[in-house]
Amino acid sequence: MADFRTRVAINMAPQAAGGLVIVALSGGEYQVRGQVIALRTDSGTVAWRFYTTEPHSWTGDSWRAGGAMAWQTPSIDEQLGLVYFGTGNAAPDINGVDRKGDNLYSSSTVALDLATGTVRWYFQETHHDLWDYDSTMTTVLFPVRRGGQTIPALGHCSKNGNYYILDRRNGHPVFPVREVRVPTSPAWQHPSPTQPVSSVEPLTPLKFVPGTIDPTLLPSGVKLAPQYTIPQQQTYLVVPGDDGGCEGIAQGYSPRTKYVYYGTRYEPTTFFTYPNNKGPNAGGLFLGSTFDELTPREGVTNFGLYGATDTTTGKIAWKIRIDQPAKSGVVIAGDLMFFGEGNGKFRAVNAATGEMLFTFDGTTIANGGGAQGAPVAYVVNGKEYIVNDFGGNVPDRANFPPNPVGDAVVAFTLP
Numbered sequence: 001m002a003d004f005r006t007r008v009a010i011n012m013a014p015q016a017a018g019g020l021v022i023v024a025l026s027g028g029e030y031q032v033r034g035q036v037i038a039l040r041t042d043s044g045t046v047a048w049r050f051y052t053t054e055p056h057s058w059t060g061d062s063w064r065a066g067g068a069m070a071w072q073t074p075s076i077d078e079q080l081g082l083v084y085f086g087t088g089n090a091a092p093d094i095n096g097v098d099r100k101g102d103n104l105y106s107s108s109t110v111a112l113d114l115a116t117g118t119v120r121w122y123f124q125e126t127h128h129d130l131w132d133y134d135s136t137m138t139t140v141l142f143p144v145r146r147g148g149q150t151i152p153a154l155g156h157c158s159k160n161g162n163y164y165i166l167d168r169r170n171g172h173p174v175f176p177v178r179e180v181r182v183p184t185s186p187a188w189q190h191p192s193p194t195q196p197v198s199s200v201e202p203l204t205p206l207k208f209v210p211g212t213i214d215p216t217l218l219p220s221g222v223k224l225a226p227q228y229t230i231p232q233q234q235t236y237l238v239v240p241g242d243d244g245g246c247e248g249i250a251q252g253y254s255p256r257t258k259y260v261y262y263g264t265r266y267e268p269t270t271f272f273t274y275p276n277n278k279g280p281n282a283g284g285l286f287l288g289s290t291f292d293e294l295t296p297r298e299g300v301t302n303f304g305l306y307g308a309t310d311t312t313t314g315k316i317a318w319k320i321r322i323d324q325p326a327k328s329g330v331v332i333a334g335d336l337m338f339f340g341e342g343n344g345k346f347r348a349v350n351a352a353t354g355e356m357l358f359t360f361d362g363t364t365i366a367n368g369g370g371a372q373g374a375p376v377a378y379v380v381n382g383k384e385y386i387v388n389d390f391g392g393n394v395p396d397r398a399n400f401p402p403n404p405v406g407d408a409v410v411a412f413t414l415p
Helices: none
Strands: 015-017 020-024 035-040 046-051 075-077 082-086 108-113 119-124 140-146 149-157 163-167 177-181 194-198 223-225 236-238 252-254 259-266 269-272 290-293 303-310 315-322 331-333 336-340 345-350 356-361 376-380 383-390 408-412
Touching: 015 075, 035 082, 075 140, 140 252, 149 259, 163 194, 252 331, 303 336, 331 376, 331 383, 336 383, 345 383
Parallel strands: 223 236
Antiparallel strands: 015 020, 020 035, 035 046, 075 082, 082 108, 108 119, 140 149, 149 163, 177 194, 236 269, 252 259, 259 303, 269 290, 303 315, 331 336, 336 345, 345 356, 376 383, 383 408
């Protein structure tokens, strides 16, 4: 696939269809160029290779190191012959001084021809991304009834907090999307004058939640600012932050309820940068900024949300607030939806109402830890099983405790 010495990795589980296995590279913070690659299942040879940065929407040769990595498993519609995936931020993450333009296909949902790897359509969810607003959550496919017809649709959520429902044949919004005017200063960042705001009700808080900010504890000089405030030579606290909204975790859909289910995060982030802040930093990352999520001792209470969106109306059907940012995928099995929390709690709720029905504490078993893995459902000899891993999340041990690290896999079933 690639030489790891060129500072790329593979984050995703592969996806197979039509005699091909689809995989992709991650590593955008190292200023590399994203790739999606199709391998032939019978030989492992490369059938096609798609580069995720399109040169004409970047200044000069900035596209060569533009990031836009695809690091979550794609979905595939074999009938339409299309592969769907989300892409990460443009690189360097927060500094746009050398990459004027929309920076396609970063922070986008992209559809490729399964047989050839050519672009059939794209929908950019953040133009000229300056906030690390990856669009790497998994895509999910479902039908939507609108105007008396059934539309083959695709659902996707960005770290900008918007949930987009698109016609998966052509990328056109099923629920309207408006280009909303946003801040454009400082000009050296080359910001886009507008950003696409979905009419689907967001699960992600797009403004500061009352009671979550303690101004007396904020670091000196930090000012609160609305979404899409341009990072600059003043430290601003912005929501959603770089790790807020919808990170690259699995979502799901139920044909019984016609709801999509996913988790999101409330993690306001501080941003500070200047024109020559081009990296690398002490860790070798090309971020183009100093940006950080604040903790309660620094004046910010972070939390997570899991919820359901009714795809027939675009409205939130129910939501559950949890103490830590949501980092578990979900699975829907029958009339239940399952998800996990960093503290080790693994939950089952009524998929129609969000009523909590079952909780398992992963810390009660040997080697059990946080429950942020994505659960799966399977059936053996007529009996249904739900399995989840309890491994925890190392970076969150300090920022969002308790977050025990473990090494256990647990399967559940009814008697």
